Amino acid sequence: MLSTPPALIAVIGPVEPPLLTAWVRHYQRLGIERILIAFHFPDHVPDARRHELQAASRELGIIPTGTSTGPWHEHTNTQLRDALRHKAGPGWHLLADADEFHQYPAPLPEVITQAERSGHRVVGGLMLDRVAAGGHLAGWSPEDGLDLAYPLGGHLTHRLLHGDPRKIVLARHDVTVASGNHRAPGRRPDTDRICAVHHFKWRSGILDDLRRRVHHFTSGTWQEQTPAVRDEASRLLTHVGQHHGVINTSDPRFAFRRVSLDRMPFSWPDEARSIFTTWRPYAHTGQD
Structure with a gap:
């Protein structure tokens, strides 16, 4: 018997309304x-931007559980997500x-059924x-879509920013998930079935957000648990500053290649397993 479809859980910041629509x-x-x-x-978000995004949500038939304003402390997302x-x-x-945007190696009901049969209470993903x-940190046209605007997929998060590229993409309701959905303490996903998490962060406006x-x-206006998030932002800003305002897609470390939401990247299972099982937190040495 197939499980009930999962509930999608998300805390949404001031993204552009077309992104929310595409995401839904x-x-x-x-x-x-x-x-x-x-x-x-x-x-800093203008009232007009808030109202526009809330209107887009209503047009999609989604009534937000809540709307809050104020500093985006590192714990804010976790508290709202857990609620x-x-x-x-x-x-x-x-x-x-x-x-x-998750891309699974099989239809979602099959992914969940397989996890349940193998005794896994979480499913893992890896950022692409x-x-x-x-x-270029460019904008995009809803008519053309995200795939056309951002055709390259690679490993920027951990190989440049030294961030954790691992994600918990599905979890049973009673499984605790850490900040940023990166880990579920005490739970290990099946590393032979890792979801591709297409990460469309590097769009127009992101540099202002990172600064x-x-x-x-x-300054302490926003509270952090560790300096990791701030350090990752600084690394991206430094990188684009050194490359005339763009991400250096020709750097072989990042393994950028053309990908699509319609087809899993070639050799993804082996690639994802290798990264997922060998990634370790960055040990800061004072030199990047």
Whole structure:
């Protein structure tokens, strides 16, 4: 007997409304029926932007569980996410940020059934950073879609930013998931069945967001648990500063290649398993 489709859980920041629409449509195509979101808007976001995004949500038939404003402390997302998970109740929870589009190696019901049969209470994913062909931090057209605007996929998060590229993409309701959905303490996913998490973060406006993040965490206006998030933002800003405002897509470390939401990258299972099982937190030496 197949499980009930999972509930999609997300805390949504001030993204552009077309991204929210594309995100919702993507997960609906995967068979998601319940979508629980909460909005959080830092103080710099204009009222008009908030209202526009809330209107887009209503047009999609989604009533946000809540809307909050104020500093985006590192613990803010986790607290809001866990409140949504509590509201979602028993069953499987699909966890995805608004710029994360999951691509599973099999239909979602099969993925969940396989996890249950093998005794896994979580399913793992690995970030596949999506960027424009020339590495520009460009905007995109809803008519053309995200795949056309950001055709390259690679490993920017951990090989440049030294961030954790691992994700918990599905978890049973009673499984605790760490901040950022990177780990589920005491639980290990099946590393032979790792989801590709297409990460559409590197869009127009991201540099301002990263500068703001560095400023607020450094000043203490936003509270951080470790300096990791701030350091990752600084590394990206330094990189684009050294490459005339773009991401260097020709750097072989990042393994950028053309990918699509319609087809898993070639040799993904081996690639994902290798990274997922060998990744370790970055040991800061004072030299990047």
